[in-house]
Amino acid sequence: MGFKTIASTGMLALSATHFASSVVADAPTCPNDTPLSCSTSTEEASCCFNTPGGSLLLTQFWDYDPATGPSDSWTIHGLWPDNCDGTYEEFCDESREYSNITSILQDQGRTELLSYMTKYWKDYSGDDESFWEHEWNKHGTCINTIEPDCYTDYTPQEEVGDYLQKTVDLFKTLNTYKAFADAGIKPSSSKTYTLSEIHDALAAIHDDFAPYVGCDGDYLNEAWYFYYVRGNLITGQYEPSEKLTQSNCPESGIKYMPKSNGQESTCPNRR
Template structure:
Protein backbone atom coordinates (compact mmCIF):
# COMPACT_ATOMS: atom_id res chain seq x y z
CA UNK A 1 0.00 0.00 0.00
CA UNK A 2 1.77 3.16 -1.19
CA UNK A 3 -0.61 5.60 0.41
CA UNK A 4 0.31 5.02 4.03
CA UNK A 5 3.90 6.19 3.66
CA UNK A 6 2.81 9.22 1.63
CA UNK A 7 0.01 10.21 3.97
CA UNK A 8 2.25 10.10 7.01
CA UNK A 9 4.08 13.18 5.74
CA UNK A 10 0.91 15.23 5.75
CA UNK A 11 2.23 17.15 2.72
CA UNK A 12 0.59 15.49 -0.26
CA UNK A 13 -0.63 18.57 -2.13
CA UNK A 14 1.40 21.37 -0.61
CA UNK A 15 3.26 23.73 -2.87
CA UNK A 16 6.93 24.51 -2.34
CA UNK A 17 5.94 27.98 -1.17
CA UNK A 18 3.61 26.60 1.47
CA UNK A 19 6.22 24.13 2.67
CA UNK A 20 8.86 26.85 2.92
CA UNK A 21 6.43 28.99 4.86
CA UNK A 22 6.22 26.31 7.54
CA UNK A 23 2.75 24.93 6.87
CA UNK A 24 2.31 21.94 9.20
CA UNK A 25 5.82 22.51 10.59
CA UNK A 26 4.54 22.80 14.15
CA UNK A 27 2.07 19.89 14.04
CA UNK A 28 3.08 17.17 16.51
CA UNK A 29 5.40 14.33 15.51
CA UNK A 30 4.43 11.29 17.53
CA UNK A 31 6.42 8.22 18.67
CA UNK A 32 6.43 5.28 16.27
CA UNK A 33 4.90 3.05 18.95
CA UNK A 34 1.85 5.30 19.36
CA UNK A 35 -1.29 3.11 19.44
CA UNK A 36 -3.55 3.04 16.42
CA UNK A 37 -6.80 4.89 17.04
CA UNK A 38 -9.64 2.60 18.17
CA UNK A 39 -7.10 -0.10 19.09
CA UNK A 40 -7.49 0.42 22.82
CA UNK A 41 -10.14 1.92 25.06
CA UNK A 42 -7.69 2.64 27.89
CA UNK A 43 -5.55 5.18 25.97
CA UNK A 44 -6.22 8.76 27.04
CA UNK A 45 -6.90 11.49 24.53
CA UNK A 46 -3.74 13.35 23.57
CA UNK A 47 -2.24 15.18 20.62
CA UNK A 48 -0.99 11.78 19.45
CA UNK A 49 -4.12 9.69 20.06
CA UNK A 50 -7.47 10.42 18.45
CA UNK A 51 -10.41 9.70 20.74
CA UNK A 52 -13.35 9.35 21.05
CA UNK A 53 -13.45 9.97 17.30
CA UNK A 54 -10.84 7.41 16.26
CA UNK A 55 -12.43 6.17 13.04
CA UNK A 56 -11.92 8.65 10.23
CA UNK A 57 -14.11 8.73 7.14
CA UNK A 58 -13.08 10.39 3.89
CA UNK A 59 -16.50 10.88 2.34
CA UNK A 60 -17.47 11.62 -1.26
CA UNK A 61 -20.54 12.50 -3.31
CA UNK A 62 -21.76 11.59 -6.76
CA UNK A 63 -24.14 14.52 -7.33
CA UNK A 64 -25.99 13.94 -10.57
CA UNK A 65 -29.11 16.11 -10.46
CA UNK A 66 -28.15 18.89 -10.29
CA UNK A 67 -24.62 17.92 -11.21
CA UNK A 68 -21.67 19.24 -9.19
CA UNK A 69 -18.01 19.05 -10.09
CA UNK A 70 -16.43 17.47 -13.18
CA UNK A 71 -18.43 14.84 -15.03
CA UNK A 72 -15.58 12.34 -14.59
CA UNK A 73 -15.02 12.79 -10.87
CA UNK A 74 -16.77 12.36 -7.57
CA UNK A 75 -16.64 15.33 -5.21
CA UNK A 76 -15.64 15.81 -1.58
CA UNK A 77 -18.11 15.56 1.26
CA UNK A 78 -15.73 15.77 4.22
CA UNK A 79 -13.45 14.10 6.76
CA UNK A 80 -15.33 12.85 9.79
CA UNK A 81 -14.06 11.64 13.18
CA UNK A 82 -16.56 8.90 14.03
CA UNK A 83 -16.41 7.00 17.28
CA UNK A 84 -15.16 3.45 17.09
CA UNK A 85 -18.71 2.08 17.21
CA UNK A 86 -20.10 4.09 14.30
CA UNK A 87 -21.60 6.90 16.39
CA UNK A 88 -20.12 10.40 16.31
CA UNK A 89 -19.81 13.70 18.14
CA UNK A 90 -20.72 16.98 16.45
CA UNK A 91 -20.21 20.74 16.86
CA UNK A 92 -17.72 20.19 19.67
CA UNK A 93 -16.29 23.71 20.14
CA UNK A 94 -18.50 26.72 19.46
CA UNK A 95 -15.55 29.07 20.07
CA UNK A 96 -13.87 27.69 16.93
CA UNK A 97 -16.84 27.75 14.59
CA UNK A 98 -16.13 29.98 11.60
CA UNK A 99 -18.05 31.50 8.71
CA UNK A 100 -15.11 32.77 6.66
CA UNK A 101 -13.31 29.71 5.32
CA UNK A 102 -12.26 31.38 2.08
CA UNK A 103 -10.73 34.30 3.96
CA UNK A 104 -8.93 31.94 6.36
CA UNK A 105 -7.33 30.01 3.50
CA UNK A 106 -6.32 33.17 1.66
CA UNK A 107 -4.73 34.57 4.82
CA UNK A 108 -2.74 31.34 5.15
CA UNK A 109 -1.55 31.53 1.54
CA UNK A 110 -3.36 28.30 0.65
CA UNK A 111 -4.52 29.48 -2.77
CA UNK A 112 -3.85 26.13 -4.45
CA UNK A 113 -5.98 24.39 -1.84
CA UNK A 114 -8.78 26.91 -2.30
CA UNK A 115 -8.67 26.50 -6.08
CA UNK A 116 -8.96 22.72 -5.74
CA UNK A 117 -11.85 23.02 -3.30
CA UNK A 118 -13.70 25.35 -5.66
CA UNK A 119 -13.59 22.59 -8.27
CA UNK A 120 -13.99 19.41 -6.24
CA UNK A 121 -15.62 20.33 -2.89
CA UNK A 122 -19.03 21.36 -4.13
CA UNK A 123 -22.39 22.03 -2.52
CA UNK A 124 -25.42 20.71 -4.37
CA UNK A 125 -27.32 23.94 -3.67
CA UNK A 126 -24.48 26.12 -4.96
CA UNK A 127 -23.24 27.52 -1.64
CA UNK A 128 -19.76 26.00 -1.36
CA UNK A 129 -18.62 28.38 1.40
CA UNK A 130 -21.45 27.38 3.72
CA UNK A 131 -20.77 23.72 3.00
CA UNK A 132 -17.10 24.07 3.96
CA UNK A 133 -18.08 25.96 7.10
CA UNK A 134 -20.54 23.23 8.04
CA UNK A 135 -17.97 20.46 7.61
CA UNK A 136 -15.38 22.24 9.75
CA UNK A 137 -17.81 23.40 12.43
CA UNK A 138 -19.61 20.07 12.75
CA UNK A 139 -16.75 17.61 12.26
CA UNK A 140 -13.40 19.40 12.34
CA UNK A 141 -13.98 20.88 15.80
CA UNK A 142 -14.39 17.34 17.18
CA UNK A 143 -10.87 16.17 16.29
CA UNK A 144 -8.85 16.34 19.50
CA UNK A 145 -5.39 16.00 17.90
CA UNK A 146 -5.71 19.31 16.04
CA UNK A 147 -6.84 21.45 18.93
CA UNK A 148 -4.78 24.67 19.33
CA UNK A 149 -2.83 23.24 22.29
CA UNK A 150 -1.41 20.56 19.99
CA UNK A 151 0.61 23.12 18.01
CA UNK A 152 4.01 24.30 19.18
CA UNK A 153 3.74 27.71 17.54
CA UNK A 154 0.00 28.10 17.00
CA UNK A 155 -1.50 30.83 14.85
CA UNK A 156 -5.23 31.52 14.76
CA UNK A 157 -7.26 29.10 12.61
CA UNK A 158 -4.13 27.11 11.66
CA UNK A 159 -5.95 23.87 12.36
CA UNK A 160 -8.77 24.84 9.97
CA UNK A 161 -6.42 25.01 7.00
CA UNK A 162 -4.67 21.82 8.09
CA UNK A 163 -7.97 19.95 8.35
CA UNK A 164 -9.16 21.07 4.93
CA UNK A 165 -5.77 20.25 3.37
CA UNK A 166 -5.77 16.76 4.88
CA UNK A 167 -9.29 16.15 3.60
CA UNK A 168 -8.22 17.10 0.09
CA UNK A 169 -5.01 15.06 0.32
CA UNK A 170 -6.96 11.92 1.21
CA UNK A 171 -9.50 12.57 -1.54
CA UNK A 172 -6.71 12.76 -4.11
CA UNK A 173 -5.62 9.22 -3.25
CA UNK A 174 -9.15 7.81 -3.62
CA UNK A 175 -10.30 8.27 -7.21
CA UNK A 176 -13.70 6.63 -6.95
CA UNK A 177 -14.66 7.39 -10.55
CA UNK A 178 -11.48 5.84 -11.96
CA UNK A 179 -11.72 2.79 -9.68
CA UNK A 180 -15.28 2.07 -10.77
CA UNK A 181 -14.42 2.64 -14.43
CA UNK A 182 -11.51 0.20 -14.18
CA UNK A 183 -14.04 -2.45 -13.18
CA UNK A 184 -16.38 -1.56 -16.07
CA UNK A 185 -18.74 0.43 -13.85
CA UNK A 186 -19.49 3.68 -15.66
CA UNK A 187 -22.35 6.21 -15.51
CA UNK A 188 -25.21 5.03 -17.67
CA UNK A 189 -28.90 5.64 -18.21
CA UNK A 190 -29.49 1.95 -18.91
CA UNK A 191 -26.94 -0.24 -17.12
CA UNK A 192 -27.29 -1.45 -13.55
CA UNK A 193 -24.73 -2.94 -11.18
CA UNK A 194 -24.62 -5.12 -8.08
CA UNK A 195 -23.49 -3.93 -4.66
CA UNK A 196 -20.83 -6.65 -4.67
CA UNK A 197 -19.38 -5.34 -7.94
CA UNK A 198 -19.17 -1.81 -6.55
CA UNK A 199 -17.64 -2.95 -3.26
CA UNK A 200 -14.99 -5.01 -5.05
CA UNK A 201 -14.07 -2.16 -7.39
CA UNK A 202 -13.60 0.34 -4.59
CA UNK A 203 -11.85 -2.07 -2.24
CA UNK A 204 -9.12 -2.26 -4.88
CA UNK A 205 -8.01 1.31 -4.02
CA UNK A 206 -8.47 0.94 -0.26
CA UNK A 207 -6.22 -1.95 0.72
CA UNK A 208 -9.01 -4.47 0.04
CA UNK A 209 -11.42 -2.80 2.46
CA UNK A 210 -14.69 -1.90 0.77
CA UNK A 211 -16.04 1.53 1.71
CA UNK A 212 -19.60 2.23 2.73
CA UNK A 213 -21.62 3.18 -0.33
CA UNK A 214 -25.00 4.88 -0.20
CA UNK A 215 -27.87 5.14 -2.63
CA UNK A 216 -30.76 7.52 -3.13
CA UNK A 217 -33.31 4.86 -3.89
CA UNK A 218 -31.54 2.72 -6.50
CA UNK A 219 -29.11 5.48 -7.50
CA UNK A 220 -25.52 5.38 -6.26
CA UNK A 221 -24.53 8.72 -4.70
CA UNK A 222 -22.05 8.39 -1.78
CA UNK A 223 -18.88 6.59 -0.72
CA UNK A 224 -17.27 6.66 2.73
CA UNK A 225 -13.70 5.32 3.13
CA UNK A 226 -12.79 4.35 6.69
CA UNK A 227 -9.36 4.75 8.31
CA UNK A 228 -7.67 4.41 11.66
CA UNK A 229 -4.83 6.84 12.41
CA UNK A 230 -1.59 6.21 14.25
CA UNK A 231 -0.64 9.53 15.82
CA UNK A 232 -1.77 13.04 15.02
CA UNK A 233 -4.43 13.61 12.37
CA UNK A 234 -2.10 15.77 10.26
CA UNK A 235 1.24 14.00 10.57
CA UNK A 236 0.07 10.49 11.50
CA UNK A 237 -0.12 7.27 9.50
CA UNK A 238 -3.48 6.35 7.99
CA UNK A 239 -4.45 2.69 7.88
CA UNK A 240 -7.50 1.67 5.80
CA UNK A 241 -10.09 -0.17 7.85
CA UNK A 242 -13.36 -2.04 7.59
CA UNK A 243 -16.49 0.09 7.26
CA UNK A 244 -18.58 0.52 10.41
CA UNK A 245 -21.81 1.28 8.53
CA UNK A 246 -23.75 -1.03 6.23
CA UNK A 247 -24.90 0.13 2.81
CA UNK A 248 -28.48 1.20 2.21
CA UNK A 249 -28.18 0.22 -1.47
CA UNK A 250 -30.03 -2.79 -2.87
CA UNK A 251 -28.00 -5.90 -3.59
CA UNK A 252 -28.58 -5.50 -7.33
CA UNK A 253 -30.15 -3.13 -9.83
CA UNK A 254 -28.03 -0.18 -8.68
CA UNK A 255 -27.99 2.72 -11.12
CA UNK A 256 -24.96 4.98 -11.62
CA UNK A 257 -26.70 7.98 -13.13
CA UNK A 258 -24.69 10.30 -15.39
CA UNK A 259 -24.33 13.86 -14.16
CA UNK A 260 -26.96 16.17 -15.62
CA UNK A 261 -27.94 19.82 -15.59
CA UNK A 262 -31.17 19.31 -13.72
CA UNK A 263 -32.44 22.03 -11.43
CA UNK A 264 -34.01 20.01 -8.62
CA UNK A 265 -31.86 17.95 -6.31
CA UNK A 266 -32.98 14.38 -5.69
CA UNK A 267 -30.15 13.74 -3.22
CA UNK A 268 -31.00 13.24 0.48
CA UNK A 269 -30.12 15.71 3.22
CA UNK A 270 -26.42 15.89 3.96
CA UNK A 271 -24.82 14.86 7.19
Protein backbone atom coordinates (compact mmCIF):
# COMPACT_ATOMS: atom_id res chain seq x y z
CA MET A 1 0.00 0.00 0.00
CA GLY A 2 1.13 3.57 -0.61
CA PHE A 3 0.79 6.63 -2.80
CA LYS A 4 1.78 6.90 -6.42
CA THR A 5 4.96 8.72 -7.27
CA ILE A 6 4.08 11.98 -9.01
CA ALA A 7 7.34 13.83 -9.60
CA SER A 8 10.23 13.03 -11.90
CA THR A 9 13.28 11.16 -10.65
CA GLY A 10 15.39 13.18 -8.25
CA MET A 11 12.57 15.27 -6.82
CA LEU A 12 12.27 15.16 -3.05
CA ALA A 13 9.02 14.72 -1.20
CA LEU A 14 7.84 17.86 0.52
CA SER A 15 8.22 17.87 4.26
CA ALA A 16 6.07 19.99 6.56
CA THR A 17 7.52 23.30 7.71
CA HIS A 18 4.71 24.25 10.08
CA PHE A 19 3.34 20.78 10.72
CA ALA A 20 5.22 17.50 10.79
CA SER A 21 2.83 15.03 9.20
CA SER A 22 2.84 11.30 9.71
CA VAL A 23 4.80 9.75 6.87
CA VAL A 24 2.98 7.16 4.82
CA ALA A 25 4.97 4.40 3.15
CA ASP A 26 5.71 5.26 -0.49
CA ALA A 27 4.38 8.78 0.02
CA PRO A 28 3.86 10.83 -3.14
CA THR A 29 6.92 12.64 -4.43
CA CYS A 30 5.68 16.06 -5.50
CA PRO A 31 7.74 18.70 -7.30
CA ASN A 32 9.33 21.29 -5.05
CA ASP A 33 7.59 24.01 -7.04
CA THR A 34 4.11 22.54 -6.58
CA PRO A 35 1.82 25.52 -6.01
CA LEU A 36 0.26 26.08 -2.62
CA SER A 37 -3.43 25.23 -2.73
CA CYS A 38 -5.68 28.24 -3.40
CA SER A 39 -2.68 30.20 -4.76
CA THR A 40 -3.64 29.72 -8.41
CA SER A 41 -6.76 28.94 -10.42
CA THR A 42 -4.84 27.51 -13.38
CA GLU A 43 -3.34 24.41 -11.74
CA GLU A 44 -5.32 21.28 -12.53
CA ALA A 45 -6.42 18.90 -9.81
CA SER A 46 -3.89 16.15 -9.19
CA CYS A 47 -2.57 13.93 -6.42
CA CYS A 48 -0.25 16.83 -5.54
CA PHE A 49 -2.71 19.75 -5.76
CA ASN A 50 -5.85 20.06 -3.68
CA THR A 51 -8.66 21.63 -5.70
CA PRO A 52 -11.38 22.81 -5.69
CA GLY A 53 -11.22 22.24 -1.93
CA GLY A 54 -7.85 23.90 -1.48
CA SER A 55 -8.51 25.49 1.91
CA LEU A 56 -8.35 22.85 4.65
CA LEU A 57 -10.05 23.49 7.97
CA LEU A 58 -9.27 21.65 11.19
CA THR A 59 -12.44 22.24 13.20
CA GLN A 60 -13.08 21.82 16.92
CA PHE A 61 -16.03 21.86 19.33
CA TRP A 62 -16.57 23.07 22.87
CA ASP A 63 -19.73 21.20 23.95
CA TYR A 64 -20.35 22.12 27.56
CA ASP A 65 -23.94 21.37 28.57
CA PRO A 66 -24.19 18.43 28.55
CA ALA A 67 -20.41 18.05 28.52
CA THR A 68 -18.71 16.23 25.66
CA GLY A 69 -15.13 15.00 25.98
CA PRO A 70 -12.54 15.85 28.66
CA SER A 71 -13.20 18.93 30.79
CA ASP A 72 -9.78 20.35 29.88
CA SER A 73 -9.89 19.84 26.13
CA TRP A 74 -11.84 20.87 23.08
CA THR A 75 -12.95 18.01 20.83
CA ILE A 76 -12.60 17.27 17.13
CA HIS A 77 -15.28 18.29 14.69
CA GLY A 78 -13.57 17.40 11.42
CA LEU A 79 -11.16 18.22 8.58
CA TRP A 80 -12.95 20.04 5.78
CA PRO A 81 -11.96 21.07 2.25
CA ASP A 82 -13.34 24.53 1.35
CA ASN A 83 -13.24 26.12 -2.09
CA CYS A 84 -10.81 28.95 -1.23
CA ASP A 85 -13.74 31.34 -0.75
CA GLY A 86 -15.73 29.96 2.19
CA THR A 87 -17.98 27.73 0.06
CA TYR A 88 -17.61 23.97 -0.09
CA GLU A 89 -18.69 20.78 -1.82
CA GLU A 90 -20.19 17.87 0.09
CA PHE A 91 -20.87 14.13 -0.30
CA CYS A 92 -18.68 13.95 -3.40
CA ASP A 93 -18.48 10.18 -3.95
CA GLU A 94 -21.46 8.05 -3.00
CA SER A 95 -19.52 4.88 -3.85
CA ARG A 96 -17.09 5.63 -1.00
CA GLU A 97 -19.61 6.49 1.69
CA TYR A 98 -19.26 4.08 4.61
CA SER A 99 -21.18 3.17 7.73
CA ASN A 100 -18.52 1.07 9.46
CA ILE A 101 -15.68 3.40 10.43
CA THR A 102 -14.81 1.45 13.57
CA SER A 103 -14.50 -1.79 11.59
CA ILE A 104 -12.41 -0.07 8.91
CA LEU A 105 -9.92 1.17 11.49
CA GLN A 106 -9.79 -2.15 13.29
CA ASP A 107 -9.15 -3.98 10.02
CA GLN A 108 -6.29 -1.56 9.29
CA GLY A 109 -4.76 -2.16 12.71
CA ARG A 110 -5.31 1.46 13.73
CA THR A 111 -6.34 0.65 17.28
CA GLU A 112 -4.38 3.54 18.79
CA LEU A 113 -6.12 5.98 16.45
CA LEU A 114 -9.51 4.51 17.31
CA SER A 115 -8.80 4.79 21.03
CA TYR A 116 -7.85 8.45 20.65
CA MET A 117 -10.97 9.17 18.61
CA THR A 118 -13.25 7.64 21.24
CA LYS A 119 -11.86 10.18 23.72
CA TYR A 120 -11.44 13.32 21.62
CA TRP A 121 -13.71 12.94 18.55
CA LYS A 122 -17.04 12.87 20.34
CA ASP A 123 -20.64 13.24 19.26
CA TYR A 124 -22.76 15.41 21.56
CA SER A 125 -25.58 12.84 21.45
CA GLY A 126 -23.26 9.90 22.17
CA ASP A 127 -23.26 8.34 18.69
CA ASP A 128 -19.58 8.69 17.81
CA GLU A 129 -19.71 6.16 14.99
CA SER A 130 -22.40 8.08 13.09
CA PHE A 131 -20.49 11.31 13.62
CA TRP A 132 -17.28 9.85 12.15
CA GLU A 133 -19.23 8.42 9.23
CA HIS A 134 -20.82 11.80 8.57
CA GLU A 135 -17.50 13.64 8.57
CA TRP A 136 -15.86 11.17 6.17
CA ASN A 137 -18.86 10.85 3.86
CA LYS A 138 -19.59 14.58 3.68
CA HIS A 139 -16.08 16.04 3.73
CA GLY A 140 -13.45 13.32 3.30
CA THR A 141 -14.87 12.14 -0.02
CA CYS A 142 -14.36 15.65 -1.43
CA ILE A 143 -10.57 15.68 -0.97
CA ASN A 144 -9.13 14.93 -4.40
CA THR A 145 -5.55 14.16 -3.32
CA ILE A 146 -6.60 11.05 -1.41
CA GLU A 147 -8.79 9.52 -4.09
CA PRO A 148 -8.04 5.83 -4.78
CA ASP A 149 -6.11 6.66 -7.98
CA CYS A 150 -3.51 8.47 -5.86
CA TYR A 151 -2.45 5.19 -4.24
CA THR A 152 -0.34 2.33 -5.47
CA ASP A 153 -1.53 -1.15 -4.53
CA TYR A 154 -4.72 0.51 -3.30
CA THR A 155 -6.67 -1.30 -0.61
CA PRO A 156 -10.35 -0.28 -0.30
CA GLN A 157 -10.95 2.24 2.51
CA GLU A 158 -7.21 2.91 2.86
CA GLU A 159 -7.84 6.62 2.41
CA VAL A 160 -10.45 6.64 5.20
CA GLY A 161 -7.89 5.70 7.83
CA ASP A 162 -5.39 8.18 6.37
CA TYR A 163 -7.95 11.00 6.49
CA LEU A 164 -8.92 10.27 10.09
CA GLN A 165 -5.28 9.98 11.15
CA LYS A 166 -4.41 13.30 9.52
CA THR A 167 -7.33 14.96 11.29
CA VAL A 168 -6.14 13.66 14.65
CA ASP A 169 -2.51 14.62 13.93
CA LEU A 170 -3.53 18.20 13.16
CA PHE A 171 -5.80 18.36 16.21
CA LYS A 172 -2.89 17.37 18.45
CA THR A 173 -0.93 20.44 17.29
CA LEU A 174 -3.79 22.85 18.09
CA ASN A 175 -4.48 22.79 21.82
CA THR A 176 -7.24 25.38 21.98
CA TYR A 177 -7.88 24.88 25.68
CA LYS A 178 -4.21 25.49 26.57
CA ALA A 179 -3.94 28.46 24.22
CA PHE A 180 -6.84 30.09 26.02
CA ALA A 181 -5.46 29.21 29.46
CA ASP A 182 -2.06 30.67 28.55
CA ALA A 183 -3.83 33.92 27.68
CA GLY A 184 -5.82 33.95 30.93
CA ILE A 185 -9.04 32.87 29.21
CA LYS A 186 -10.60 30.14 31.32
CA PRO A 187 -14.05 28.56 31.39
CA SER A 188 -16.30 30.55 33.70
CA SER A 189 -20.02 30.84 34.31
CA SER A 190 -19.66 34.53 35.14
CA LYS A 191 -16.70 36.07 33.30
CA THR A 192 -16.96 37.21 29.69
CA TYR A 193 -14.37 37.88 26.97
CA THR A 194 -14.04 39.97 23.84
CA LEU A 195 -13.73 38.56 20.35
CA SER A 196 -10.37 40.30 20.01
CA GLU A 197 -9.04 38.57 23.12
CA ILE A 198 -10.18 35.20 21.80
CA HIS A 199 -8.71 35.77 18.34
CA ASP A 200 -5.36 36.87 19.79
CA ALA A 201 -5.12 33.85 22.08
CA LEU A 202 -5.72 31.36 19.27
CA ALA A 203 -3.62 33.17 16.69
CA ALA A 204 -0.67 32.55 19.02
CA ILE A 205 -0.76 28.81 18.16
CA HIS A 206 -1.52 29.28 14.45
CA ASP A 207 1.30 31.45 13.11
CA ASP A 208 -0.55 34.64 14.06
CA PHE A 209 -3.58 33.71 11.95
CA ALA A 210 -6.75 33.86 14.03
CA PRO A 211 -9.16 31.00 13.34
CA TYR A 212 -12.87 31.39 12.86
CA VAL A 213 -14.65 31.09 16.20
CA GLY A 214 -18.33 30.28 16.42
CA CYS A 215 -20.90 31.06 19.07
CA ASP A 216 -24.40 29.93 19.98
CA GLY A 217 -25.67 33.39 20.86
CA ASP A 218 -23.10 34.67 23.39
CA TYR A 219 -21.71 31.20 24.12
CA LEU A 220 -18.44 30.12 22.52
CA ASN A 221 -18.58 26.64 21.00
CA GLU A 222 -16.44 26.27 17.82
CA ALA A 223 -13.01 27.03 16.34
CA TRP A 224 -11.97 26.49 12.72
CA TYR A 225 -8.24 26.64 11.88
CA PHE A 226 -7.55 27.30 8.18
CA TYR A 227 -4.63 25.90 6.18
CA TYR A 228 -3.34 25.82 2.63
CA VAL A 229 -1.41 22.73 1.58
CA ARG A 230 1.52 22.29 -0.76
CA GLY A 231 1.27 18.75 -2.06
CA ASN A 232 -0.86 15.83 -0.97
CA LEU A 233 -3.30 16.15 1.93
CA ILE A 234 -1.60 13.36 3.86
CA THR A 235 2.08 14.12 3.32
CA GLY A 236 2.06 17.71 2.10
CA GLN A 237 3.31 20.91 3.72
CA TYR A 238 0.62 22.65 5.75
CA GLU A 239 0.68 26.45 5.87
CA PRO A 240 -1.59 28.21 8.40
CA SER A 241 -3.74 30.80 6.65
CA GLU A 242 -6.24 33.56 7.25
CA LYS A 243 -9.81 32.51 7.98
CA LEU A 244 -12.25 32.70 5.07
CA THR A 245 -15.34 32.91 7.26
CA GLN A 246 -16.12 35.72 9.69
CA SER A 247 -17.11 34.94 13.26
CA ASN A 248 -20.77 34.99 14.26
CA CYS A 249 -19.78 35.84 17.85
CA PRO A 250 -20.47 39.28 19.34
CA GLU A 251 -17.56 41.69 19.71
CA SER A 252 -17.77 41.47 23.50
CA GLY A 253 -19.63 39.65 26.26
CA ILE A 254 -18.64 36.20 24.97
CA LYS A 255 -19.14 33.41 27.49
CA TYR A 256 -16.75 30.44 27.67
CA MET A 257 -18.72 28.10 29.87
CA PRO A 258 -17.27 25.27 31.98
CA LYS A 259 -18.24 21.79 30.90
CA SER A 260 -21.00 20.40 33.07
CA ASN A 261 -23.42 17.51 33.32
CA GLY A 262 -26.52 19.65 33.11
CA GLN A 263 -29.73 18.75 31.37
CA GLU A 264 -30.02 21.71 28.99
CA SER A 265 -28.54 21.00 25.59
CA THR A 266 -26.70 23.78 23.76
CA CYS A 267 -25.77 21.79 20.66
CA PRO A 268 -24.31 23.88 17.82
CA ASN A 269 -25.25 23.16 14.22
CA ARG A 270 -23.30 20.19 12.86
CA ARG A 271 -21.71 20.69 9.47
